[in-house]
Amino acid sequence: MKMPTTWDGWAARISLYVRAGKQLLNEPRFPVRIEEVALHYSREAFPQDPILEVRGENCRGKWEGALVPKEDRSGWGLFYDSGHSSKGRKNFTMAHEFGHYLIHRSLIKKPLFCSQHDMYAWDSAYAKMEAEANQFAAMVLMPPDDFRDQTKPFLAPTLAQFEALKDRYEVSLTAVVLNWLKMTDRRAMIVVSKDGFIDWAWGSEPLYKSGVYFSAKKETIAVPSQSLAGLGSATGVTELRHPAGIWNLREGVLESVVFADSHNMTISLLIYPKHGPSRSEESDEEPELMDTYQAFERGQRP
Ligand SMILES: [Zn+2]
Numbered sequence: 698m699k700m701p702t703t704w705d706g707w708a709a710r711i712s713l714y715v716r717a718g719k720q721l722l723n724e725p726r727f728p729v730r731i732e733e734v735a736l737h738y739s740r741e742a743f744p745q746d747p748i749l750e751v752r753g754e755n756c757r758g759k760w761e762g763a764l765v766p767k768e769d770r771s772g773w774g775l776f777y778d779s780g781h782s783s784k785g786r787k788n789f790t791m792a793h794e795f796g797h798y799l800i801h802r803s804l805i806k807k808p809l810f811c812s813q814h815d816m817y818a819w820d821s822a823y824a825k826m827e828a829e830a831n832q833f834a835a836m837v838l839m840p841p842d843d844f845r846d847q848t849k850p851f852l853a854p855t856l857a858q859f860e861a862l863k864d865r866y867e868v869s870l871t872a873v874v875l876n877w878l879k880m881t882d883r884r885a886m887i888v889v890s891k892d893g894f895i896d897w898a899w900g901s902e903p904l905y906k907s908g909v910y911f912s913a914k915k916e917t918i919a920v921p922s923q924s925l926a927g928l929g930s931a932t933g934v935t936e937l938r939h940p941a942g943i944w945n946l947r948e949g950v951l952e953s954v955v956f957a958d959s960h961n962m963t964i965s966l967l968i969y970p971k972h973g974p975s976r977s978e979e980s981d982e983e984p985e986l987m988d989t990y991q992a993f994e995r996g997q998r999p
Pocket residue numbers: 793797810811812815826827830
């Protein structure tokens with residue numbers, strides 16, 4: 698059988714393999730058990746060059762996942778960081794490394810180590826190989842047909858709604874939200890902050906096109922002090938509709954938050970109004986309000 702040559706070709710091939718296997722075993726379609734899939738599929742399709750083991754290793758956050766050729770070139774080892782408790786993160790990482798194996802292994806001459814940040818590189822401008830592995834993982838674990846059906850009823854989405862999908866697909870909350878941002882026609886953004894500063898953020902295409910985007914990689918940006926992320930978990934509030942001037946100078950924003958117990962990490966989902974302010978309104982900006990917001994609306998898409 699002719700082998701695919703692109704990440705989406707591979708994702709379609711593996712999705713088909715998974716569905717056929719699940720039907721044969723009379724199992725529910727989700728979640729996809731990527732560890733079993735990687736071992737079985739690679740042995741069937743590439744008996745000379747299979748994945749020989751999938752294993753967790755506590756690497757203390759030095760890397761999130763790795764694809765390592767055996768010294769005798771008899772096959773590959775697929776590793777994930779077992780040092781944290783998130784089942785979803787491990788599953789996504791395994792799918793990401795399986796993607797590298799299928800799409801890139803002929804290019805990999807030495808062990809490939811992927812960081813946690815690599816798992817968030819869904820934009821091809823950042824790093825082609827990492828973006829391809831992430832897009833592969835997302836498509837296999839959260840197939841677009843099912844994902845669209847699940848998210849269609851979300852009118853004003855909050856993180857609480859995405860939590861249920863995280864369990865359905867067994868992926869991390871950020872992976873579910875990024876997958877939605879990639880396909881939605883809503884203006885929305887995920888902001889991940891640590892210790893009160895924005896670590897990274899990613900907005901949907903419609904939001905980007907309306908001129909709202911920023912880069913926390915280039916500048917240090919504090920989360921707005923009146924935002925839920927800024928106020929912290931002590932308030933007990935996890936969803937709030939803000940007026941203009943909190944997250945965005947000109948627009949009110951619906952913010953929902955999840956406070957992760959580890960690493961003082963906060964995830965905010967910001968839902969903006971369906972349509973951005975018109976260009977003519979932009980000239981009415983008040984200069985004294987421009988500090989944080991200016992950085993927030995000016996930088997480059999990561
Ligand atoms: Zn990678």
